[in-house]
Amino acid sequence: MLCDICKKNEATIHIKELHSGEIHTANLCSTCASEKEKNGELSALGFNLAEMLCNLGKISSAIKSHQESPAESATVCPKCGWTIGRIKNSGGRLGCPTCYNAFAPMLSEAIQNVHRGSVHLGKRMQSASPDGRVALETELSSRRHELDALVKREEYEQAAVCRDKINQLKAALDKMSTDEASHE
Amino acid sequence: MNNQIDRLLAKRVSFLADAGPDEDIAISSRIRLARNLADHRFPVSADAEELHEICNAVSSAAADSGALGCPECFSFDPEKLDELDREFLLERRLASRDFLNRQTGTRLLVKSDESCSVMINEEDHLRVQTMLPGFQLDAVWKQIDELDSQLGSRLNYAFDDRLGFLTSCPTNVGTGMRASVMLHLPGLVLAGQIAPTIQGINKLNLAVRGIDGEGTANQGSLFQISNQSTLGESEPQILERLNAVIGQLIVHEKNARRLLLQRDQFSLLDHVGRSYGTLRHSYKLTGEEALNCLSGVRVGVDLGMFTSLDIHTVNELFIGIGAAHLQKKEGRVLSSLERDICRAALCREKLKI
Ligand SMILES: [Zn+2]
Numbered sequence: 190m191l192c193d194i195c196k197k198n199e200a201t202i203h204i205k206e207l208h209s210g211e212i213h214t215a216n217l218c219s220t221c222a223s224e225k226e227k228n229g230e231l232s233a234l235g236f237n238l239a240e241m242l243c244n245l246g247k248i249s250s251a252i253k254s255h256q257e258s259p260a261e262s263a264t265v266c267p268k269c270g271w272t273i274g275r276i277k278n279s280g281g282r283l284g285c286p287t288c289y290n291a292f293a294p295m296l297s298e299a300i301q302n303v304h305r306g307s308v309h310l311g312k313r314m315q316s317a318s319p320d321g322r323v324a325l326e327t328e329l330s331s332r333r334h335e336l337d338a339l340v341k342r343e344e345y346e347q348a349a350v351c352r353d354k355i356n357q358l359k360a361a362l363d364k365m366s367t368d369e370a371s372h373e
Numbered sequence: 374m375n376n377q378i379d380r381l382l383a384k385r386v387s388f389l390a391d392a393g394p395d396e397d398i399a400i401s402s403r404i405r406l407a408r409n410l411a412d413h414r415f416p417v418s419a420d421a422e423e424l425h426e427i428c429n430a431v432s433s434a435a436a437d438s439g440a441l442g443c444p445e446c447f448s449f450d451p452e453k454l455d456e457l458d459r460e461f462l463l464e465r466r467l468a469s470r471d472f473l474n475r476q477t478g479t480r481l482l483v484k485s486d487e488s489c490s491v492m493i494n495e496e497d498h499l500r501v502q503t504m505l506p507g508f509q510l511d512a513v514w515k516q517i518d519e520l521d522s523q524l525g526s527r528l529n530y531a532f533d534d535r536l537g538f539l540t541s542c543p544t545n546v547g548t549g550m551r552a553s554v555m556l557h558l559p560g561l562v563l564a565g566q567i568a569p570t571i572q573g574i575n576k577l578n579l580a581v582r583g584i585d586g587e588g589t590a591n592q593g594s595l596f597q598i599s600n601q602s603t604l605g606e607s608e609p610q611i612l613e614r615l616n617a618v619i620g621q622l623i624v625h626e627k628n629a630r631r632l633l634l635q636r637d638q639f640s641l642l643d644h645v646g647r648s649y650g651t652l653r654h655s656y657k658l659t660g661e662e663a664l665n666c667l668s669g670v671r672v673g674v675d676l677g678m679f680t681s682l683d684i685h686t687v688n689e690l691f692i693g694i695g696a697a698h699l700q701k702k703e704g705r706v707l708s709s710l711e712r713d714i715c716r717a718a719l720c721r722e723k724l725k726i
Pocket residue numbers: 192193194195196197198217218219220221222
């Protein structure tokens with residue numbers, strides 16, 4: 190089925206809603222849906238469609254709208270040869286794991302827009318390097334500085350969010366210590 | 374023709390046919406993990422040779438681990454399947470359309486009871502999936518965590534100390550986990566409360582999708598609730614957040630059904646009765662009509678209107694009425710009209726009481 194708006198792309202978002210006894214249907218492609226979402230037109234349908242698109246829409250629009258510096262546009266991933274242009278054309282998908290390093294500045298911005306945090310607090314493979322602890326500790330200390338600054342500026346709402354993050358990081362570090370102890 | 378497909382067809386679909394917690398409202402719980410090999414390009418940029426290399430590496434790790442290598446397990450190469458068989462795997466919720474369309478260096482491994490599967494070279498090198506009946510994400514997590522550790526000890530996963538598991542799309546980076554529960558919410562739909570409810574869920578950074586998981590909304594009052602964010606929380610934290618919201622939704626749905634019974638009993642009974650009548654006495658049924666009527670009958674079973682009808686019979690029909698399932702059952706390609714006739718015959722037969 191083709192998108193109701195552009196009549197070109199395949200419609201991947203189908204919304205059906207009962208409105209005073211009548212069924213309203215909208216079939217949109219992800220591009221048109223995220224376009225409409227940006228203009229705030231979708232609330233008329235009764236749904237916040239933005240959230241029904243997978244985050245892909247948000248990632249790709251964050252990446253698409255990124256204004257790269259000349260140095261950035263010249264960057265080539267040493268492993269797969271992809272550029273920012275190529276990533277933009279593939280809907281925000283990367284070429285290989287090394288791309289995360291090669292395009293770190295652009296990605297960290299996009300990732301912050303989509304996820305609830307910027308550091309992995311979940312599962313680690315046992316064969317993974319012990320540096321995981323270092324990454325968490327670095328993050329913890331930068332969050333502590335952030336918290337001090339927020340409290341000084343009396344931004345208490347933000348500070349509460351930051352404090353939650355600190356507690357999560359501490360819990361993750363604690364868990365790592367007990368896991369290590371139980372393996373010895 | 375693929376005789377593994379015929380073996381699957383003959384099996385009951387355990388995530389629909391078995392009992393699970395809160396099964397009056399929650400149909401199934403599913404978790405999928407995205408994983409990649411450190412030394413390879415992602416499928417989107419890898420060439421055919423590299424894709425085959427990845428496919429072989431993952432297949433032998435799976436066979437080694439014993440998890441997916443037993444003789445009763447299934448292994449499908451989509452490029453060798455015909456269109457109908459691929460459609461069948463899609464309806465069975467074992468593979469995504471994107472995966473089945475790819476066809477170079479792809480492979481699907483399925484455990485004999487269909488509870489676990491691995492798509493090799495979908496958007497990521499591995500998409501591991503586990504599914505159980507009812508509302509039990511914690512049990513699903515326990516299973517998939519174990520399977521993932523077995524595979525991960527034999528493969529060099531792409532992992533970054535700060536970002537966690539690296540995925541082709543940054544949408545999935547971190548845990549690589551998408552957990553979802555399929556809910557049947559006819560009470561909220563009939564009471565006109567579904568739109569505000571969904572808006573409320575969206576504010577919590579969780580997603581709502583329709584039955585096929587690919588964006589279709591509100592068919593048969595079936596909704597899939599899943600997490601959006603994969604980075605910044607541990608897997609148990611993400612599941613805890615989802616569990617809390619789904620627990621609330623289940624309470625809302627129960628209240629909506631109770632209120633409908635109190636305030637507008639005959640409308641509700643009429644809706645169920647007409648749904649049953651249509652399924653029991655039709656000779657031509659489209660997929661959409663059948664799905665919506667099954668949804669109505671499912672509420673009736675919960676209300677105790679059909680004491681000799683098992684809710685799992687209704688659940689299994691959700692998949693059984695699919696175009697590919699009907700055609701595999703008949704053993705031939707059917708026209709759209711023939712499908713509608715077979716679908717009606719199946720419903721008449723299964724819903725006898
Ligand atoms: Zn469009």
